[in-house]
Amino acid sequence: MNGSALKIVIVPCSGMGKPYGTVSRVAAYRVTENGRPEHTQLVPLALLVMGDEEYGRIVAACPAITIDGCPQACATKMVRQSGGQVVRERSVMECFRHHRELKPQGIAELNDDGEALAEALAREIAADVDALTTSGEGVEHA
């Protein structure tokens, strides 16, 4: 996290049991690699929970957007438990409710509908990032 860019942490659950976990992962990559790379940073959930110092510092200093694939909301729960400030909770299921025509399938590799759902979710998150960086809500210069 170099320079003066505003950074928002993106934390997907990356669950393994259903395609929705993969949608969370792909949406996170789309935002952090393509959509808003200058304003976001991907944080791996497992490393954060297992006490990684570097990611712990980042999460403590920056607002987080979590992306959960199921109602257990593991990403949101664990970012909070790790001392992070969750400013937006995004849910794949909620996005799916708005895009019922998209039926995600595949865990190792999403089908076209799954990729489209990930893209729709990534657009919602990019809008969150824009709103947060514009308003400055919870966002500090890194």
Added chain:
Amino acid sequence: MPDLPRTKVGVIACSGEELPEGTVTRLATLQVLHLLRPEDTVTICMPLFLAGGEGERNFAKCYPTIAVDGCEKRCAFRGTEKYSSRPAASIVVTDLIKERGLNQPHGCRMLDAAGMQAVELTAGLIAGMVDDLLGKGGR
């Protein structure tokens, strides 16, 4: 670990998002679960396990598990040991790549050819470990 019949092995991938090797763990685990040893394995959802999922944690207490980690930080192994029981076997993909002289994988979201080679190798090793743990080593 309670003395239950060893009918299933749990496979826990770190799924680390920040490294290509994390994606290797995820794809290799899914390959074992869906293609190589579907009858013998279950996946344990790492985030749910870490977040306190009782089903996941109890399974790992009662049945053998294999931790599949992307790097030396070994989150899957350490998390399983901390919250349940010590894994019966483990793989670290970065070590495996060095030991076997494979090319460095690239692409967290979409693995390159070297990454897919690592997936194949890792999946084969996991399948062998499953066979050993279930006493099916001769197949």
